[in-house]
Amino acid sequence: MKVDTSKPLEYGTHENSNRIFGFWVFLGAEIALFATLFTVFFVLVNRFADGPSGSELFEIGPVLIETFLLLTSSFTIGLAVHAMRHQYKRAMLVFFGITLLMGLGFLGIEISEFVTYVHEGATLQTSAFLSSLFVLLGTHGAHVTFGFLWGAAIMIQLMREGINPATANKSFIFSLYWHFLDVVWIFIFSFVYLKGLM
Amino acid sequence: MNFDLEKFKVHGEPLIYGAMISIALASIGIVVGLTVFKKWGWLWREWLTTVDHKRIGVMYILAALLMLFRGGIDALMMRLQTAAPDMKFLDAQHYNEVFTTHGLIMILFMAMPFIIGLMNVVVPLQIGARDVAFPRLNAVSFWLFFFGAMLLNISFVIGGSPDAGWSAYFPLASLEFSPTVGNNYYSLALQISGIGTLMTGVNFIVTILKMRAPGMKLMRMPMFTWSVLITNVIIVFAFPVLTVALALMMFDRLFGSQFFTMANGGMDMLWANLFWVWGHPEVYIVILPAFGIYSEIIATFSKKNLYGYTSMVASMLIISLLSFIVWAHHFYTMGQGVMVNGFFSITTMAIAVPTGVKIFNWLFTLRKGRISFTTPMLYSLAFIPIFTIGGVTGVMLAMASADYMYHNTMFLVAHFHYVLIPGAVFAVIAGFHYWFPKVFGFRLNERLGKHAFWWIIISFNVAFFPLFILGLKGMTRRMYTYSAETGFGPLNMISFAGALGLAIGFVILVYNIYWSTRYMPRDKTGDPWDARTLEWATQSPIPEYNFAVVPNVKSRDPLWAMKHDKQPLFEDQITKIHMPSNTGKPFVLGVVFFFLGFFLVFSMWIPAIVAGIGVLVVLAAMSFDRDHGFYIPADKVIKTEKKLGGGTV
Numbered sequence: 001m002k003v004d005t006s007k008p009l010e011y012g013t014h015e016n017s018n019r020i021f022g023f024w025v026f027l028g029a030e031i032a033l034f035a036t037l038f039t040v041f042f043v044l045v046n047r048f049a050d051g052p053s054g055s056e057l058f059e060i061g062p063v064l065i066e067t068f069l070l071l072t073s074s075f076t077i078g079l080a081v082h083a084m085r086h087q088y089k090r091a092m093l094v095f096f097g098i099t100l101l102m103g104l105g106f107l108g109i110e111i112s113e114f115v116t117y118v119h120e121g122a123t124l125q126t127s128a129f130l131s132s133l134f135v136l137l138g139t140h141g142a143h144v145t146f147g148f149l150w151g152a153a154i155m156i157q158l159m160r161e162g163i164n165p166a167t168a169n170k171s172f173i174f175s176l177y178w179h180f181l182d183v184v185w186i187f188i189f190s191f192v193y194l195k196g197l198m
Numbered sequence: 199m200n201f202d203l204e205k206f207k208v209h210g211e212p213l214i215y216g217a218m219i220s221i222a223l224a225s226i227g228i229v230v231g232l233t234v235f236k237k238w239g240w241l242w243r244e245w246l247t248t249v250d251h252k253r254i255g256v257m258y259i260l261a262a263l264l265m266l267f268r269g270g271i272d273a274l275m276m277r278l279q280t281a282a283p284d285m286k287f288l289d290a291q292h293y294n295e296v297f298t299t300h301g302l303i304m305i306l307f308m309a310m311p312f313i314i315g316l317m318n319v320v321v322p323l324q325i326g327a328r329d330v331a332f333p334r335l336n337a338v339s340f341w342l343f344f345f346g347a348m349l350l351n352i353s354f355v356i357g358g359s360p361d362a363g364w365s366a367y368f369p370l371a372s373l374e375f376s377p378t379v380g381n382n383y384y385s386l387a388l389q390i391s392g393i394g395t396l397m398t399g400v401n402f403i404v405t406i407l408k409m410r411a412p413g414m415k416l417m418r419m420p421m422f423t424w425s426v427l428i429t430n431v432i433i434v435f436a437f438p439v440l441t442v443a444l445a446l447m448m449f450d451r452l453f454g455s456q457f458f459t460m461a462n463g464g465m466d467m468l469w470a471n472l473f474w475v476w477g478h479p480e481v482y483i484v485i486l487p488a489f490g491i492y493s494e495i496i497a498t499f500s501k502k503n504l505y506g507y508t509s510m511v512a513s514m515l516i517i518s519l520l521s522f523i524v525w526a527h528h529f530y531t532m533g534q535g536v537m538v539n540g541f542f543s544i545t546t547m548a549i550a551v552p553t554g555v556k557i558f559n560w561l562f563t564l565r566k567g568r569i570s571f572t573t574p575m576l577y578s579l580a581f582i583p584i585f586t587i588g589g590v591t592g593v594m595l596a597m598a599s600a601d602y603m604y605h606n607t608m609f610l611v612a613h614f615h616y617v618l619i620p621g622a623v624f625a626v627i628a629g630f631h632y633w634f635p636k637v638f639g640f641r642l643n644e645r646l647g648k649h650a651f652w653w654i655i656i657s658f659n660v661a662f663f664p665l666f667i668l669g670l671k672g673m674t675r676r677m678y679t680y681s682a683e684t685g686f687g688p689l690n691m692i693s694f695a696g697a698l699g700l701a702i703g704f705v706i707l708v709y710n711i712y713w714s715t716r717y718m719p720r721d722k723t724g725d726p727w728d729a730r731t732l733e734w735a736t737q738s739p740i741p742e743y744n745f746a747v748v749p750n751v752k753s754r755d756p757l758w759a760m761k762h763d764k765q766p767l768f769e770d771q772i773t774k775i776h777m778p779s780n781t782g783k784p785f786v787l788g789v790v791f792f793f794l795g796f797f798l799v800f801s802m803w804i805p806a807i808v809a810g811i812g813v814l815v816v817l818a819a820m821s822f823d824r825d826h827g828f829y830i831p832a833d834k835v836i837k838t839e840k841k842l843g844g845g846t847v
Contacts, residue, residue, distance in 0.1 A: 128456045
């Protein structure tokens with residue numbers, strides 16, 4: 001493979017720069033996907049039937065911790081990419097690991113929130129509002145779960161091979177994905193939780 | 199888990215038992231054939247593991263041809279059932295299943311894969327690339343499409359087909375009113391193949407934007423490549439909506455959520471909106487590449503460059519934008535009020551303007567051209583008037599107030615067959631005849647091709663024109679029988695005769711493939727039609743590396759410029775060529791997805807979870823893969839070029 005040293009390592013080969021561009025196109029599709037889910041949620045948001053409404057259900061505390069964890073993890077994955085560009089393998093792995101742990105923490109809180117909702121009688125079957133809430137949050141949560149597994153696989157590859165064009169490319173694409181999940185969460189936090197609490 | 203064999207069975211119809219037996223016999227035949235002729239290894243090495251865009255394209259087209267016959271048999275059954283009053287050939291439930299699968303298969307598993315197959319074969323060649331941007335992802339796309347299609351097809355014999363129409367409107371498609379597993383199949387089979395299509399969209403956008411040969415500026419790209427680029431942008435933005443709609447449908451049917459239900463706040467109209475926000479752009483996903491195909495063929499066989507290149511591109515861009523803001527015209531009568539209907543009425547009629555621009559551009563390309571009436575050209579010429587009838591009746595339907603008269607009548611059925619058959623089916627057949635010699639190294643027989651053409655073109659009109667009149671007389675679509683007093687009988691009988699003629703036409707078409715494979719002489723020029731674009735500048739059949747030397751493009755019709763203006767095209771020396779290696783993982787991924795879908799259809803949770811973990815394992819295996827491909831040495835390239843005809847060496 002020809003590596004162009006004038007570019008950052010992850011863009012070095014023609015193939016790698018195509019992968020990054022392709023992933024941006026894929027993120028375009030992901031935006032369309034979440035935009036549709038948000039639309040469904042906004043259409044159904046006032047259709048509580050006999051179930052609870054958002055203001056009866058939501059608690060700001062756990063959601064704030066989730067927000068704090070995910071936003072910070074977006075920062076640490078940025079630090080990991082920064083370390084990668086300086087070839088600091090150890091620092092990169094540390095920041096990568098912190099990112100994934102925070103993702104795991106986020107998932108833990110989200111799952112316990114879901115359990116609480118269900119215990120309060122708010123299930124997927126209760127009302128259209130709750131169906132759309134669970135599917136919107138669940139799709140985001142599934143993305144974080146997949147991201148955790150994907151990130152873990154990349155970390156193993158980094159430990160085995162160190163920072164090379166292949167692993168750098170994968171890590172960079174993963175960071176794009178992770179930032180994207182963060183952006184989606186900002187919309188969920190603002191328009192699902194904060195608006196729902198009003 | 200209560201395991202109950204009954205739910206897998208489909209009862210009653212002797213036709214279904216016939217289908218079961220024929221599927222079993224065909225499968226046994228294939229297995230025995232492969233074993234007797236010792237072809238398992240060949241099948242695995244050359245096809246199942248291939249990442250070559252040409253072979254993937256050929257597999258798409260083969261699958262599409264098979265599905266054409268499956269959907270065609272559905273169509274024949276429907277026309278037979280309605281050929282005369284009070285027919286007893288199919289019962290109401292079976293008729294519902296047949297028109298549902300006919301629509302699904304023809305749009306999603308025939309028209310789309312046929313077009314994606316041609317895209318795969320042609321686009322990398324037209325832009326002078328060695329392959330698509332992501333060859334392995336391309337294989338993943340194909341196998342997801344293929345196994346999604348297989349999942350829908352087995353519904354016929356295992357558990358029952360979807361029966362709520364191809365648009366699966368709620369509440370009809372809900373568990374309450376469609377209690378069989380048919381619509382579970384719908385949601386999962388379409389989901390799996392839809393993911394494959396989305397990946398195709400990403401792949402071809404990157405391929406066209408990043409893999410073009412030097413000098414191939416955007417405004418020098420062949421019109422087919424332009425149409426494919428625009429189509430794939432539509433795919434990337436429309437398919438996620440289908441993904442969501444199908445997921446919500448699955449949640450409603452399998453997990454009791456309340457998205458489209460009639461109680462607990464659900465909203466059935468939400469489905470209609472989501473479905474058509476995807477569904478209308480989908481129409482343009484199959485029709486824009488067809489416009490591209492016609493543009494190539496008409497320019498080639500008129501011996502002229504395409505008239506109005508820039509306006510062709512602009513009109514496709516406008517069509518693609520408009521395609522996203524017309525969806526509500528599919529349900530004017532579902533009560534969204536005058537303002538909304540008025541808006542969608544105007545946007546819908548506006549589409550006729552850029553489409554009209556394209557029609558005139560083709561006509562002006564033909565004007566004063568030296569026209570040769572080859573089979574692909576005949577289809578293109580027939581397309582123009584027939585498609586115009588479809589388009590004009592479309593404008594009639596677009597008027598919301600008038601639509602209250604035509605809505606859900608056979609007039610609508612006639613209209614969309616008049617746009618989709620010339621607009622998509624004739625196009626892929628024309629493209630098939632046109633690019634066939636490129637892929638296989640010999641032409642299809644012209645005499646047989648023209649025979650098939652006349653059968654298809656005449657029978658098409660005999661089959662579908664009566665439906666316009668039937669619609670105006672008040673016959674509604676999806677009606678499985680009628681009484682003699684309605685007076686619908688004679689026209690329906692004519693239509694059935696047309697359907698039989700179409701079937702004969704398609705049989706001749708396939709016979710032509712067989713006949714030509716045996717008897718047609720090999721084309722050594724690589725350019726049998728005296729064409730204009732880059733795909734004809736390499737050898738036929740195409741060597742695995744596409745171009746021995748990457749072409750250097752200096753004009754819009756580079757091959758024409760090379761042949762007639764002596765403009766050099768291949769200026770570099772032959773060097774070693776990098777190629778991606780084959781891999782079996784995409785095939786395995788498709789198989790695992792098939793089982794995941796199947797288990798979910800029948801709510802078999804534990805096997806489904808195992809299959810879901812299987813998907814993750816295959817993905818992980820792909821992530822850990824470090825195969826950087828291989829090089830074909832320069833002397834081997836030279837040898838291959840000499841063997842194939844030596845045109846460019």
